[in-house]
Amino acid sequence: MANPVSDLILGFQDLVAGMPDLLQPVIVALAGAVPFIEGEGAAAIGIVGGIHPVVAALAGAIGNFVCVAVIVLVSSRARVAVTSRGGRADKPVSARREKFQKAYHRYGTPGVSLLGPLLIPTQFTAAALAATGVPARRVLLWQGIAIVLWTTLITLIITGIITFAV
Template identity: 55%
Template sequence: MNPVEQLLRNFQDLVATVPEFVQPFVVLLASMVPFIEGEGAGPLGTFGGIPPVIAGVAAALGNFLVVAGIVLLGSRVREAAVTRRAARRAVGDTEAPVKPESKGRQRFRRYLVRFGVPGASLLGPLAIPTHFTSAMLVASGTPKRWVLLWQGVAIVLWTTFTTTVAWLAMSALLGA
């Protein structure tokens, strides 16, 4: 048995110590962590011996639940900030000078204009977690339904892709 195969077997033995009905819940929780997300949790579950479909669905669901929470909370925060700013302007309050946009925000706006919400959602996981992408999209004024739709599509596609690659790699390594 080669070292990679041994490591994989040891990891599967570790996962097997968790009750079988709890294993998808562990994958779901792991997918809620930025930088792990569905793209990392699905393959981890698959490598751990959880059936790929169950691991992928649990990973995508957990990732989407967190993104939905971020989008809903972020849209409320943005609405409050916009309302407060409008009220200040209506009263003629010029105490708070308008800050210039940061270079990062300017770059994000250029990419959003160039690729749109679908492009930002589908290509975003290559650079930053969906948690951050969804927060930036909502903060920029993108409608929350549009963000939820495209982030959901991106999460399902990326989780399916990475989980399938993990399953194929594991099948090739173990000859199963």
């Protein structure tokens, strides 16, 4: 059975390779907006597609951050709309939400933002942070730092600048 994420990645790689040079970073940025691909996956797609690593990393990170920014702003406004109308009913907390809240109380916004990509896409982490009332500016700051760090790290590994001795 085909893996939808790997099919999507291969599709983006083919699309990048078939585009004129000026449009290739746009495709990489669009790939960066996709959950589970994100900035680091998009940078890899761009590099494999023949884009200079710095351009691929920038495009992937920008695409990822723009998507996260939209999600944070929408989630923050939705939270304000719901809480200002008194729409906060006492609902049982889901296991997933409880797990997120434990991680948030343990690591805070910086920790959840920096470690979150190891478990779930930045878009999901950002939405959860904003929905729980973390100020949008704080979420965007730490998500931006996380996106830049992870995209840079993966780009450096892919290009061979960072290697691991086995």
